Amino acid sequence: MKAALADPRLSRDPAFALPAWHATDRGRPIEDDADLGAHLLTREGDVHWRLRKLVFPAFTARKAQGMRSRVQEIADSLIDDFQSRGHADLIDEFAYPLATMVICEVLGVPVEHYAIFRQWTSNARPDAAAGPDPAGYLCELIAARRAAPSHDVVGVLVAAEAAGEISEAELRSMIFLLLIAGHEGSVALIANGVLALLADGVQRALLRERRCPMESAIEEIVRYDGPMELAAWRFAKEPVEVGGVVIPAGSPVVLALAAAHRDPRRFRDPDQFDITRTGNAHLGFGYGAHHCLGAPLARVEGAVALATLFSRLPDLALSTSVEELERQPSTLVRGLFELNVVFTPRTSR
Template sequence: MDASTTPSAPAAVDPAELFADPYAVYARLREAGPVHRFTGTDGLPAWLVTRYDDVRQALADPRLSLDKAHAKPGGYRGLALPPALDANLLNMDPPDHTRIRRLVSQAFTPRRIARLREPVRRTADALLDAVAPLGRADLIADYAAPLPIAVICELLGVAEDDRPDFRSWTDALVVPDPARPDGAREAVRALLAYFAGLLARKRAEPADDLLSALIAVRDEEDRLSEDELMSLAFLILFAGYENTVHLIGNAVLALLLDPPQLAALRADPARTGAAVEELLRYDGPVPLAIRRFPTEDVTIGGVAVPAGETVLLSLAAAHRDPRRFPEPDRLDLGRDGAGHLALGHGIHYCIGAPLARLEAEIALTALLDRLPGLALDVPVDALRHRPSMRTRGLLALPVRF
């Protein structure tokens, strides 16, 4: 396509097929062209970018804004949040993004993440202690979901007694109950009230946790506002919980479906860190990067995209692009994992990436160490993924061991 090319009609996508096998849908679109007008499963229009080079360049293009102020009315905008939770890094461009990220990096340090290694392993072992005598488990409900919420509560300084409520609110956001249409809205209100109280307690009695550190950080006279602190706490909770649950679940399923790769990893647990990079590429938890809005007319992959329209960058399509990854549909734990985009690229690279890697590595190592004979307990075609274009994750993962 040349710079003047505009697709004549939105690409047709079957939502059921997209939820069940996004890679087949994105492969067809990727080979048909680098950029498509696209109607999402929510019925809203967007531009979908499918090829690795274009996606990587677009992730770092300053003309593609995360700020919803640049969006035309009627496009895809993502999760609607109250203003106190909306002032987060996923909705910001420089200079605000630069200022907040600089402050956060003073508190969210590699040393703080490294100190979580032992608590993560203890939590993983405690969860496995509970299921090991049973010989069967749902690895989502019994392991992949409770592990990251416990880690986030430890990181933020949430008291033990508050953690059951914290988990229920998070679940209401991640897996809305169709019988309770207002459940997600109620959960947001409850979290907002809880974080307000928690921040007040941390101000009065600072502790050795991330929230206390975020309250204390300064850059000369600059510091985080109350809404910025609330939004950061919510972002750490929501993104850190949901994405890590799906990363662990998808990784375990990929290994169970490829016994030689599973056996090789069992035989050499030291390879688990490198294996996580290939598992992120192969079936990562985030099929689409956070939506972007061009601040001016731009050309992506030779296609003209008008200012203000919604641009969706398909990480799932980019990660299976044979132009970048040979035999991309094959899981290869020996592959050089450098270059995957699952954790972003450019100034919006995931600030929680070291924690996500740490949790996934420990979760897989503990699982393979503690549960010999691990295998699916249902036919693979009985497994169901969440009906979401935005996330890639299993509703349940029944296993035996």
């Protein structure tokens, strides 16, 4: 799997796809200026690194650790809002607002707009009211930043476009990517982590008794039920042999990360959720040039969110059976539409 993820012949650029791909709703020509796909995840080589270098400084491990206290403030504030009720939907009331507010602050997007971005993701319910058109919203955001320059991520990208370092399509696409990818995976990581811990009292006790660091638990959650079930589409630039099978040029390729994480040749008792697992070299954040830019921030968000939930609401429990939980239909992100829980009401921290 690592070899396939890093193989330059398997490109993320849909320009290498067969014409039939572009005729489906899965892909559109990247030359279309109205498209929001001209970002670093669909670019390779020098173009990819040109785009990645512009935003990488905002997503280093040091920057992520610097956000920890702010993530903690947001997590505590959100729990304050529902802890007196004794019940909550941890998607709507915790995981989604936490992850979205954090990425808004990192990017320099107005935090009060966080509620509108969900309609652009796989977590949006089919019957939900439509939010503003992404392209229109981004044009307004960019215009506002041009009028009032800043040093945040959006400001850096707007300045790069003004200097001719990126195109206008790349500017819109990069902001869109960072907004969506910057929160969607974290929402699923938090929710899947809560679910895994609620289903296993032994593992939950290990955390409660501090016999295992939360950082280790996060790595196991990403392996066991991570937010990315599949890696994003790739396209064979030429005939490529993988596992004894020749993939024709132009064919789309899907790499199943979740399957790799259950490989008994790599992981001892792979179907067992074990937060004390050592040597947990999972691929949940990808591998190679397209390794997840936001992995350090997602780890901090997950660790703070779960530690805060289980310390402040120690008797947290599902209010429905696991079978009743509705998974998102996305083939990439493995998340939940809602996660209803109950706990003893509390009036203060």
